[in-house]
Amino acid sequence: MKSFITCNDLHEVGCIGPKYTWCNNKKRAERILEKLDRCLLNSAALKSSHRLGVRHLARVASDHCPILLNLLDFNFPCKKNIKFEDIWASIPASMAVVRDAWRRKSVGEFPQILNQKVNRSLKALCYWSRTKYKDLNQSKDELNKEILDLQLKEAEFGLLSDEDMWLLKTKIDA
Structure with a gap:
C-alpha cells in the first residue's frame, strides 16, 4: 500500500x-x-x-x-439537493402536502410537467418537515x-x- x-x-x-x-x-x-x-x-x-x-x-x-x-x-x-426522507411516508399529514403541491397547474410536455410536480412536492415536503419537525x-x-x-x-x-x-x-x- x-x-x-x-x-x-x-x-x-x-x-x-x-x-x-x-x-x-x-x-x-x-x-x-x-x-x-x-x-x-x-x-x-x-x-x-x-x-x-x-x-x-x-x-x-x-x-x-x-x-x-x-x-x-x-x-x-x-445547488442544494433535496432528498426524500423515508419518515415522510409514515406521517399521514405528508400526503396532504404532496396532494396540494401536485394539484397546482403545470405547463409543458408530459415529462416536464411530471418533473415540475415531483420537484414542487419535494420542496413542499422539505419546507413542511423543516417547520413542523x-x-x-x-x-x-x-x-x-x-x-x-x-x-x-x-x-x-x-x-x-x-x-x-x-x-x-x-x-x-x-
Missing part, C-alpha cells in the same frame, strides 16, 4: 474528529479501535486554490466513521453530537467506562 501511495503521488490529508475510523464494536479488552480509513489526495489537489477540510463523522450505522471532504472557497455555483431535527443533531463526543472520549482515553459504553450503545441504537 505504501508503494502504491508513493508511486501515485498521494498524500494523507489531516482531519478533524475521532482519531480512529473503525471499531469492532466489542466490549472492554476485546474492543479494537484502528485508523483504517483515510482521505488521500495528489499534489495537484493539495496545491489548488481551494482550502480542504476533512472531517471524520460519528460511527452510527456502521463500524466505520464516514469521511467528509469539504472543498472550501469553491466558486462553482452550488424542527425539534426532531435538533434532537437528531444533538444525538449525533453526543455520539461523536463519546467516540472522541474513547479515542482519547482508550476504553470507556461500562456506563459510557452502555450510553454510547443506546444512543447509536436510538
Whole structure:
C-alpha cells in the first residue's frame, strides 16, 4: 500500500474528529479501535486554490466513521439537493402536502410537467418537515453530537467506562 501511495503521488490529508475510523464494536479488552480509513489526495489537489477540510463523522450505522471532504472557497455555483426522507411516508399529514403541491397547474410536455410536480412536492415536503419537525431535527443533531463526543472520549482515553459504553450503545441504537 505504501508503494502504491508513493508511486501515485498521494498524500494523507489531516482531519478533524475521532482519531480512529473503525471499531469492532466489542466490549472492554476485546474492543479494537484502528485508523483504517483515510482521505488521500495528489499534489495537484493539495496545491489548488481551494482550502480542504476533512472531517471524520460519528460511527452510527456502521463500524466505520464516514469521511467528509469539504472543498472550501469553491466558486462553482452550488445547488442544494433535496432528498426524500423515508419518515415522510409514515406521517399521514405528508400526503396532504404532496396532494396540494401536485394539484397546482403545470405547463409543458408530459415529462416536464411530471418533473415540475415531483420537484414542487419535494420542496413542499422539505419546507413542511423543516417547520413542523424542527425539534426532531435538533434532537437528531444533538444525538449525533453526543455520539461523536463519546467516540472522541474513547479515542482519547482508550476504553470507556461500562456506563459510557452502555450510553454510547443506546444512543447509536436510538
